[in-house]
Amino acid sequence: MAENIAEKLAQKQREISIAEFFEKNRHILGFDSSTRSLITSVKEAVDNALDACEESGVLPDILIEIHKVDKDNYRVIVEDNGPGIVKEQIPRVFGKLLYGSRFHALKQSRGQQGIGISAVVLYAQLTSGRPTAVYSKTGKNKEAHYYELVINTKTNEPEILMEKIVPWDRPHGTRIEVEMEGTYVRARKQSIYGYAKSTAIVNPHARLTLVEPTGDTQVFERVTEVLPVEPCEILPHPEGIELGTLIKMLRYTERRRLTSFLTNEFARIGHKTAKEICAKAGVDPDVNPSDLSRDQAKRLLEAFKTVKIIAPSTECLSPITEELIRKGLEKEYDVDFIATTTRDASVHTGNPFIVEAGIAYGGSLPKEEKTDLLRFANRVPLLYQQGGCASTHAVEKINWRNYELLQPGGSGIPQGPVVILTHVASTNVPFTSESKEAIADIPEIVDEIELAVRDVARGLKNYLAKQKVLAKRKEKEEIIERVLPKLAEKVSEVMGGPQPDIQPIVAKIMGNVLVQKTTEQSDNTSIVTIRIKNFSESQKEFKLHQVSAAEIEDPTPKPRVSSFDGQFDNIWKVSIKPNAEKKVRYTVKSEQSPGANPLVEGILAEMVTGADALPKKRASE
Amino acid sequence: MSVEEELLKAKKEKDSLTKQRLLQIIKTIYDQFATEQIPQLLIPTRTKSNIAFNEESEVWVYGERESARSCKTVRGAYSLLKSSYTIEFLNKQLEENRSSTLRELYYISEGWKLAKFREQPESDRMIEDLEIITELQRENFHVRPEENGATIFGPIRIKENVERRGQVSERVIHCIDDVGEGGYQIPYNVDNLDFVEHDAKFIIAIETGGMRDRLIENGFDTDYDAIIVHLKGQPARSTRRLLKRMNERLKLPVVVFTDGDPWSYRIFASVAYGSIKSAHMSEYMATPAAQFIGVRPSDIVNYDLPTDKLSDQDVRALQSELTDPRFCTDFWKDEINLQLELKKKSEQQAFASRGLDYVTDVYLPERLTSLGII
Numbered sequence: 001m002a003e004n005i006a007e008k009l010a011q012k013q014r015e016i017s018i019a020e021f022f023e024k025n026r027h028i029l030g031f032d033s034s035t036r037s038l039i040t041s042v043k044e045a046v047d048n049a050l051d052a053c054e055e056s057g058v059l060p061d062i063l064i065e066i067h068k069v070d071k072d073n074y075r076v077i078v079e080d081n082g083p084g085i086v087k088e089q090i091p092r093v094f095g096k097l098l099y100g101s102r103f104h105a106l107k108q109s110r111g112q113q114g115i116g117i118s119a120v121v122l123y124a125q126l127t128s129g130r131p132t133a134v135y136s137k138t139g140k141n142k143e144a145h146y147y148e149l150v151i152n153t154k155t156n157e158p159e160i161l162m163e164k165i166v167p168w169d170r171p172h173g174t175r176i177e178v179e180m181e182g183t184y185v186r187a188r189k190q191s192i193y194g195y196a197k198s199t200a201i202v203n204p205h206a207r208l209t210l211v212e213p214t215g216d217t218q219v220f221e222r223v224t225e226v227l228p229v230e231p232c233e234i235l236p237h238p239e240g241i242e243l244g245t246l247i248k249m250l251r252y253t254e255r256r257r258l259t260s261f262l263t264n265e266f267a268r269i270g271h272k273t274a275k276e277i278c279a280k281a282g283v284d285p286d287v288n289p290s291d292l293s294r295d296q297a298k299r300l301l302e303a304f305k306t307v308k309i310i311a312p313s314t315e316c317l318s319p320i321t322e323e324l325i326r327k328g329l330e331k332e333y334d335v336d337f338i339a340t341t342t343r344d345a346s347v348h349t350g351n352p353f354i355v356e357a358g359i360a361y362g363g364s365l366p367k368e369e370k371t372d373l374l375r376f377a378n379r380v381p382l383l384y385q386q387g388g389c390a391s392t393h394a395v396e397k398i399n400w401r402n403y404e405l406l407q408p409g410g411s412g413i414p415q416g417p418v419v420i421l422t423h424v425a426s427t428n429v430p431f432t433s434e435s436k437e438a439i440a441d442i443p444e445i446v447d448e449i450e451l452a453v454r455d456v457a458r459g460l461k462n463y464l465a466k467q468k469v470l471a472k473r474k475e476k477e478e479i480i481e482r483v484l485p486k487l488a489e490k491v492s493e494v495m496g497g498p499q500p501d502i503q504p505i506v507a508k509i510m511g512n513v514l515v516q517k518t519t520e521q522s523d524n525t526s527i528v529t530i531r532i533k534n535f536s537e538s539q540k541e542f543k544l545h546q547v548s549a550a551e552i553e554d555p556t557p558k559p560r561v562s563s564f565d566g567q568f569d570n571i572w573k574v575s576i577k578p579n580a581e582k583k584v585r586y587t588v589k590s591e592q593s594p595g596a597n598p599l600v601e602g603i604l605a606e607m608v609t610g611a612d613a614l615p616k617k618r619a620s621e
Numbered sequence: 622m623s624v625e626e627e628l629l630k631a632k633k634e635k636d637s638l639t640k641q642r643l644l645q646i647i648k649t650i651y652d653q654f655a656t657e658q659i660p661q662l663l664i665p666t667r668t669k670s671n672i673a674f675n676e677e678s679e680v681w682v683y684g685e686r687e688s689a690r691s692c693k694t695v696r697g698a699y700s701l702l703k704s705s706y707t708i709e710f711l712n713k714q715l716e717e718n719r720s721s722t723l724r725e726l727y728y729i730s731e732g733w734k735l736a737k738f739r740e741q742p743e744s745d746r747m748i749e750d751l752e753i754i755t756e757l758q759r760e761n762f763h764v765r766p767e768e769n770g771a772t773i774f775g776p777i778r779i780k781e782n783v784e785r786r787g788q789v790s791e792r793v794i795h796c797i798d799d800v801g802e803g804g805y806q807i808p809y810n811v812d813n814l815d816f817v818e819h820d821a822k823f824i825i826a827i828e829t830g831g832m833r834d835r836l837i838e839n840g841f842d843t844d845y846d847a848i849i850v851h852l853k854g855q856p857a858r859s860t861r862r863l864l865k866r867m868n869e870r871l872k873l874p875v876v877v878f879t880d881g882d883p884w885s886y887r888i889f890a891s892v893a894y895g896s897i898k899s900a901h902m903s904e905y906m907a908t909p910a911a912q913f914i915g916v917r918p919s920d921i922v923n924y925d926l927p928t929d930k931l932s933d934q935d936v937r938a939l940q941s942e943l944t945d946p947r948f949c950t951d952f953w954k955d956e957i958n959l960q961l962e963l964k965k966k967s968e969q970q971a972f973a974s975r976g977l978d979y980v981t982d983v984y985l986p987e988r989l990t991s992l993g994i995i
Contacts, residue, residue, distance in 0.1 A: 475695050483698040486735055487660065490705040491651045494644070494712070500654035508659055509693060 019153035022122050029119050030435035037123060038182035039383065041076050042192050044116035045176055047380055049080035050203060051110050052174070054227060056083035060206040066184060066192060068213040073128050074182045079175035084138035087145050094121050094134055094176070095149045095158025108231040108317050108425050110380050118151065120178060125150045127181035131161050135175040137168055144168035184213050189372065190383045196220060198374055198381035201328035202320055202423060223327045229318045234427065235267040237312035238304040240350020247297050250289045261289040268310050277303045314345030314352045317425050320379065325358040325421065333419060336362030339459030343452050348444040353426035357452035359460050365417035373413060376423040382437050389438035391422040394449035403457040404464040422449055480506045507535045507609035513576070515544070515598055515611035530584040530598055534576040542603035544572045545614060547596055548588065555586035636715050639762060642755035643708045650701060660701055661691035664750055669945050672900050679909035681895045681947055706736040707747050711762045720763035723748065753901040765809045769857040772804035774837055775848030777819035779805065793817060802837065804851065811863045821873055822846040823994050826864060828854065828879035828888055832969040839981040845995060848873070855888055858899070861906040864892060868908045874994055875908050881916030882966040883938035886948070889913045894947040914988045918960035921967050924984065927974050928965035935966060
């Protein structure tokens, strides 16, 4: 009976073709709508192009062309100046799913699984029925190879429809042309234009040229000639390893002794630590690793957690750097203020990672919309699933009202002319799904993103606070320099009276110290009065200078007098409380001019109305 | 002294008083400069939180709260500068015995550089500010509004004193026999009108032109001895003043017939209680005895009227009315809350769904009877 069922089931069991697999999983691979499919295709091709250029030390120069073929179909062309692909590998790179060079390496790179570009080829042939064309050339004196290929959906093997050598003017590089069903949109972030712009921001060393279906060409020019530091491969760190991986590593290692296995195949395990681990796990350090039982492997894993092992090396990571994020934002946005930060490296489950953030404010950014959030992982823009991403969650956790931004309802994404950029670089970015659009909520990562964003937000807050003070000052200057004089002029004109001195009002509005000099004629002398009134909120102490051509007479109070170049400098020490008023009086002979305006010393010029501050040089004498 | 000479003398006295009060404002600012005070003018706060019911005149006027236009702020400083330019202009206009419209004033400010008004509502508000400070009316400044085209139609004979090029003449007009279908157009200075005689029992003020025309076509004025006043939306000052004068002088009851939405209730409020924007003129323009006919939210239910959905703005306006002291009566609270519950509004002309005569044959007679008018 049971056998019968097994046989019946066996009749139904068959290999699932990759075409079927693709059909069922197109959403997790990023092909769930016609708009998104087009973006994903460009994205996969450009990611590969950037990775290839950087690995070979070439400044990326990438051309993206989108042509409309008919009502639903578009032709996507992506061409790079990378190292090219050797002839034998071309069919498999593009025509076989899960074929790639990076899956096994612990290293920060854009692509990882090797699904990407072959999925594009598959999607293209499924929707348009057309093969993919590939050009590739590996060097100046090499020949350019041209392939037309499809994926055999039964065997997951490439099927070559045409293969030839063609003339190609590029010294080296790769060009892929695919035709597929799609919808081209432009006016939003989730678009090929948006993707190219975002990519240009975090890859300031790359030149991207986008030719849109309309024929419009947009060049995202590079702003640095320096390639990012090439990230290096590292050994796995024991902290993040899983049991299955450990067992696999134990079985296939070439090491003959467990301690040697531990020190050579893991990062940060020295001989002493290896011994300690073995002791903790109760396993013979000299045993052949492949002889370890599952139970022993499990104990080994436990021991990893109890023994103190230093964090993994972070040298393998290549952050964009504060300076280049600034340059990237600067070139793609017209803004008034930018702050950027690169945090120290940190570790999540054995994988080193670095978080960077940037904030741009003002300029031509829309004032009343929700803040634009630009999320990146290993320099790749994340366009979809914003709500499910750790970067978004970290930004939403922050009370933005503390940073002078609007936040309707007191939580969520802030509002205003702001762009917030987050970048997570890691040997292993934990995504929530295969389409790699959202970073999983690993507490260490969320915390680091939050700290990075808070860091740049503080910069913005300081900037905005300064702007506020400046605006107030400007406003007051407009009043005292433009409006008040006109008002005084107009009211005295209508009244037919003399024009009032507006200086006291100016001092009052500015909260300054007023110095007001008046001269009265009396017989053959002039009586000079210098009135000092403190409209500020604090006590002020300074020296008042009055230069005269002759000695002044009957001064009250008496000044200290020093003479120079035949002139006299009369100096009074003034100490004056808020709202207090003091007067200095003296007389001069009428034939002499009452002298220049008084000067002050030991007080900022901005704090005084009616007198200039003594130049610094004189003051130091 | 002849009558004309006497009129002229009275006018001159009024003009010189006006000039004196206007110049007092300039003197205040000038003196503030001289005594080292930051120039400022105090004006009653013109919001619904600062209107108070005057028991004596039974209308809503400004309360005690004052706001300062002060040179401490950019806005205040510009406001004072514009005041001084405006007063200089008005003063000159009074001296030369000329006049201008509100719109002309706005254009005249073109040449004032810094003191130029940005838009006409700003210069209109400036004139209102000056009215409030001087306790005079814009007519005293020789400033008049644009004609807004509101009309009256009904069994009343009016005498209008027309002054043109220094010549004064009288015209007597019967508001049915001597006018076309359009009715008698209300002039901006209704204090120049005298009421000669009338056969009316009441005055009905109507918001929309369509409903006014319906009543006239159906002969409502003769059937019910009604004077029909077209409000033309939010009524102009002259329309409100005319309603008040007819109500007081002729002892005729006034009823107001509008659409059934929050904006129309405000039209009624400004006729009956005084408007927030010109509460300084309430005693001069509001008709406290005016009664609201409808359309009431309860009419929507009782007469099963075709409706539109309330917009978000409508809802906000209704909610704002619930905190408006002028609507703080049981009648309005019940009706507004009912409307918020219904989430619906109706126009006057919705009665047409019952036939063109329904409003004049059934609805209005029913409502007028229940209000005790007929």
